[in-house]
Amino acid sequence: MSVDNDTSRSEDALKRAMRRQPAPDGFADRVLARVAEQSSTESGPARRDSWWRVFSQPLVRWGTAGALAAALIAGGLHYHQVQHDKVERERAQGEAAKQQLMLALRIASSKLQLAKSKVNEINADQTENREEKE
Amino acid sequence: MAEPLPAENAADIAEPDFAEIVRRHQAMVYSIALHFLADRSAAEELAQDVLLQLHANLASLKSDDHVKFWLRKVTGHRCIDFKRRRGLPQVALDDVPECAVPAKDGDPLLSRRLRQLVASLPEKPRLVVILRYQEDMAAEEISNMLAMPVATVKSHLQRSLAMLREKMTRTLGEVKI
Numbered sequence: 001m002s003v004d005n006d007t008s009r010s011e012d013a014l015k016r017a018m019r020r021q022p023a024p025d026g027f028a029d030r031v032l033a034r035v036a037e038q039s040s041t042e043s044g045p046a047r048r049d050s051w052w053r054v055f056s057q058p059l060v061r062w063g064t065a066g067a068l069a070a071a072l073i074a075g076g077l078h079y080h081q082v083q084h085d086k087v088e089r090e091r092a093q094g095e096a097a098k099q100q101l102m103l104a105l106r107i108a109s110s111k112l113q114l115a116k117s118k119v120n121e122i123n124a125d126q127t128e129n130r131e132e133k134e
Numbered sequence: 135m136a137e138p139l140p141a142e143n144a145a146d147i148a149e150p151d152f153a154e155i156v157r158r159h160q161a162m163v164y165s166i167a168l169h170f171l172a173d174r175s176a177a178e179e180l181a182q183d184v185l186l187q188l189h190a191n192l193a194s195l196k197s198d199d200h201v202k203f204w205l206r207k208v209t210g211h212r213c214i215d216f217k218r219r220r221g222l223p224q225v226a227l228d229d230v231p232e233c234a235v236p237a238k239d240g241d242p243l244l245s246r247r248l249r250q251l252v253a254s255l256p257e258k259p260r261l262v263v264i265l266r267y268q269e270d271m272a273a274e275e276i277s278n279m280l281a282m283p284v285a286t287v288k289s290h291l292q293r294s295l296a297m298l299r300e301k302m303t304r305t306l307g308e309v310k311i
Contacts, residue, residue: 010299011267017245018252018267021168023160024178031156031185038186053193 152192155201156185162202162269163209169264170213172253180216184209206269207279210261217257247305251298258282259290266291 054060163184167177187208188201195201252263261280265271273291277284 007295010295013244014248014252014263014267014295014298015270017248018169018264020161020165020268023164023181024174027160027164027178027181028153028156031160031182032153034182034186035152035189038189 152189155188155198158198159202159205160185163205165268166206166209166264167213169249169252169268170210170260171217172249176216176220180212181209184212203279206265206271210265210280213261214257244302247302248298251301252294255294255297259294262287262290263294 055064160181164177164181167180167184168174171177171180184205188195188205191204192201195204252260255263258280262276262282265276265279266273271279273284273287276282277287280287
């Protein structure tokens with residue numbers, strides 16, 4: 001009981017000691033003067049604030065987010081298409097090179113066959129001449 | 135019921151309306167700063183800064199209760215920041231200014247001594263004591279405002295009260311609070 005009384009007396013004394021003090025004379029006027037001064041010198045940030053206020057509207061915010069998402073998706077698809085075209089072009093070029101190589105090999109092969117048959121003919125002629133002399 | 139602000143947001147608040155808000159809350163903001171810092175000029179500087187910040191943030195505040203909550207919270211945090219930044223020394227017992235308004239009841243000497251002792255408490259307990267006894271806030275409200283567990287708020291209050299009572303008894307002898 002005595003402890004409760006002590007606590008209550010202490011709290012009452014603290015409440016009396018800590019009660020609000022009035023602000024100094026002219027305090028509000030000084031605050032308002034600083035606000036006016038700030039408003040006149042900071043028109044830039046104020047303009048930024050007004051843009052931010054527009055942007056802070058939910059419709060504008062969601063619209064911007066949607067546009068950004070659509071731009072990202074479109075960009076991704078375009079990149080994918082460009083990469084795909086590049087791979088296709090490289091594959092076609094490779095195929096053409098392969099065809100040219102095959103043609104060159106075929107030509108070289110036919111020329112070799114021709115040379116071989118000529119050599120065979122010459123060898124056969126020389127053998128016949130030798131037999132006739134003997 | 136929460137009293138609505140004079141206008142929807144800061145852009146719509148005319149200067150006379152903001153002046154009314156300043157006049158309504160200036161004593162609260164100034165007193166929290168004064169009791170915390172125990173320095174009239176520092177308290178005025180801090181209170182002005184808080185009210186300028188309020189002007190810039192009015193768009194996000196929807197009612198007078200919200201404004202009051204915001205002001206108490208920002209003033210409290212700014213007091214702690216101010217003290218840490220300026221590295222103000224621990225308040226000497228004779229430095230605490232006299233009360234501008236004479237006490238209606240109770241011992242003015244005792245009240246002055248109590249303010250001196252409160253100003254010498256560590257930062258967080260000091261803020262908790264000021265919010266509890268100046269602003270008459272409940273422990274739950276203080277806990278919500280300072281993002282501090284209720285048990286911590288109650289512990290700060292109990293320990294601060296015990297310490298204040300002990301120091302008062304030690305310095306004033308038989309005088310009991």
